[in-house]
Amino acid sequence: MKRSISLLILFLFALTSCQTSTPSTQEEVPDIPFPDWGDRSALESSLIPLYQDILGEMPDATIYHLDLNINEDLIHISGQEEVRYTNQESIALDEIYFHLMPNYLGEEMKISAVQVSGADVDYSLEKQKTVLHIPLETPLGIGKSLIVKIDFQTTVPIELETNYGILASTEGILSLAHAYPMIAVYDDEGWNIDIPSAQGDVTYLDMSFYLVRVNAPKDLVLVASGNEITHQSTNERQVALYAAAPARDFYLAASEGYVHIQEDFGDYVINSYAPADLEKGAQMAMDAAAASIDLFSKKFAPYPYTEFDIVSTPTLALGIEYPGMTAINIDLFDLSANFGGTPASIYLESTVVHEVGHQWFYHLVGNDQLDEPWLDESLTQYITWQYYLDEYGSNGGAGFAQSLNGRWQRVDHAEVPLGLPVGEYSEGEYSAIIYGRGAFFFEALAEEMGEEVFDTFLADYTQSQAWDIASTESLREIAEKHCDCDLEDLYATWIYPVE
Numbered sequence: 360m361k362r363s364i365s366l367l368i369l370f371l372f373a374l375t376s377c378q379t380s381t382p383s384t385q386e387e388v389p390d391i392p393f394p395d396w397g398d399r400s401a402l403e404s405s406l407i408p409l410y411q412d413i414l415g416e417m418p419d420a421t422i423y424h425l426d427l428n429i430n431e432d433l434i435h436i437s438g439q440e441e442v443r444y445t446n447q448e449s450i451a452l453d454e455i456y457f458h459l460m461p462n463y464l465g466e467e468m469k470i471s472a473v474q475v476s477g478a479d480v481d482y483s484l485e486k487q488k489t490v491l492h493i494p495l496e497t498p499l500g501i502g503k504s505l506i507v508k509i510d511f512q513t514t515v516p517i518e519l520e521t522n523y524g525i526l527a528s529t530e531g532i533l534s535l536a537h538a539y540p541m542i543a544v545y546d547d548e549g550w551n552i553d554i555p556s557a558q559g560d561v562t563y564l565d566m567s568f569y570l571v572r573v574n575a576p577k578d579l580v581l582v583a584s585g586n587e588i589t590h591q592s593t594n595e596r597q598v599a600l601y602a603a604a605p606a607r608d609f610y611l612a613a614s615e616g617y618v619h620i621q622e623d624f625g626d627y628v629i630n631s632y633a634p635a636d637l638e639k640g641a642q643m644a645m646d647a648a649a650a651s652i653d654l655f656s657k658k659f660a661p662y663p664y665t666e667f668d669i670v671s672t673p674t675l676a677l678g679i680e681y682p683g684m685t686a687i688n689i690d691l692f693d694l695s696a697n698f699g700g701t702p703a704s705i706y707l708e709s710t711v712v713h714e715v716g717h718q719w720f721y722h723l724v725g726n727d728q729l730d731e732p733w734l735d736e737s738l739t740q741y742i743t744w745q746y747y748l749d750e751y752g753s754n755g756g757a758g759f760a761q762s763l764n765g766r767w768q769r770v771d772h773a774e775v776p777l778g779l780p781v782g783e784y785s786e787g788e789y790s791a792i793i794y795g796r797g798a799f800f801f802e803a804l805a806e807e808m809g810e811e812v813f814d815t816f817l818a819d820y821t822q823s824q825a826w827d828i829a830s831t832e833s834l835r836e837i838a839e840k841h842c843d844c845d846l847e848d849l850y851a852t853w854i855y856p857v858e
């Protein structure tokens with residue numbers, strides 16, 4: 360009897376709480392606190408054991424405590440972030456900048472409050488509102504830290520037209536690229552705050568530590584950079600805490616329609632997300648990712664994270680790279696489709712392998728993607744070529760080389776230098792040179808150095824520049840050290856701008 364009474368009480372209680380429950384957007388959500396600034400234990404789970412020491416070796420890396428609240432309409436995001444920034448430069452800084460990419464990517468990011476170390480400060484939006492400028496009343500000394508708190512509201516475009524639809528809410532899929540204020544890089548050029556060129560990747564960012572709390576409608580399947588370390592749900596909402604570290608960015612995609620497959624490879628798992636009717640494509644993407652992560656881990660450096668996610672989105676690009684994950688054009692997952700006579704499966708495999716390659720070149724080894732796009736894109740095309748050789752032998756390699764050559768052919772094999780900023784290439788040139796000609800530079804370099812020396816060099820380049828920013832000159836220096844040769848002529852032929 361006792362049992363039924365308690366059931367009755369429970370039922371009455373449930374009824375009462377239903378009657379008094381607040382509207383869904385204000386529903387009480389679980390409180391998942393951020394750890395203390397110095398506590399990096401939550402970040403350990405995102406790195407394989409071999410790399411966990413890095414958490415202690417970057418004491419001055421920026422730390423983000425980021426809150427993203429996703430509205431039911433999948434268009435409006437309200438957010439707050441606290442960012443601990445340490446001056447790692449050799450001069451005191453009297454200002455800092457954050458990128459506000461949604462103001463470049465076709466919609467809007469509004470800033471409603473900015474505090475520095477607990478006090479309201481003046482700020483301004485500059486460069487067509489694509490950056491937030493915060494003058495510092497007291498300059499930030501070398502090695503000193505401050506905490507910037509920013510309240511922001513992001514509106515997500517409902518069209519794909521701007522920059523391949525990397526930030527968009529369409530077809531029930533939310534793609535949330537660069538949707539929070541991102542601290543700019545300060546380097547020998549000063550603050551890097553230029554408005555990006557429309558045809559290339561839009562970010563140049565330092566490695567940071569990300570703890571991100573996502574509050575979203577309960578039925579959304581969330582796919583994000585890093586690892587989910589806590590997850591709680593209420594009737595209408597869910598809150599998940601993600602840890603990604605070190606990482607250059609935080610990306611999230613979400614849809615009610617995703618189903619996912621997962622495979623465990625020991626040190627890491629791979630997840631592949633697509634709508635249920637595209638599961639065969641999700642499996643094929645998984646297989647290509649598994650084979651390429653294995654190959655690149657052996658050749659360059661082990662894959663650092665415990666998770667890699669593939670997510671299908673309506674992006675107008677074939678694929679886009681993000682830390683620990685990639686967004687791949689959803690049409691490629693339909694294995695019965697073809698594009699101009701080429702089966703979707705051909706595009707799916709080469710795109711997944713290319714984006715996996717970026718986990719080493721763009722992410723683990725960073726570069727200025729606006730000023731030196733060849734460093735990640737041309738090299739990633741070259742290692743995709745190596746994948747085809749490894750996986751399918753000389754015929755497979757020749758097939759991929761033919762597609763690279765076809766790209767370069769679009770500008771009649773013009774010998775346009777690889778080392779230009781994205782914005783200095785004409786529209787046709789950018790793809791033909793950076794994605795076509797660029798791979799053949801690395802072939803020429805391997806020939807000059809000898810295969811074996813080249814392989815050792817590329818592994819050393821990856822490992823010595825890991826977590827850092829490489830440059831056209833640092834790649835040359837490391838290569839010259841290995842071949843004990845002068846690469847001036849080769850660089851003059853392929854890389855350097857014509858005087």
Ligand SMILES: [Zn+2]
Pocket residue numbers: 680713717735736739
């Ligand atoms: Zn790429």
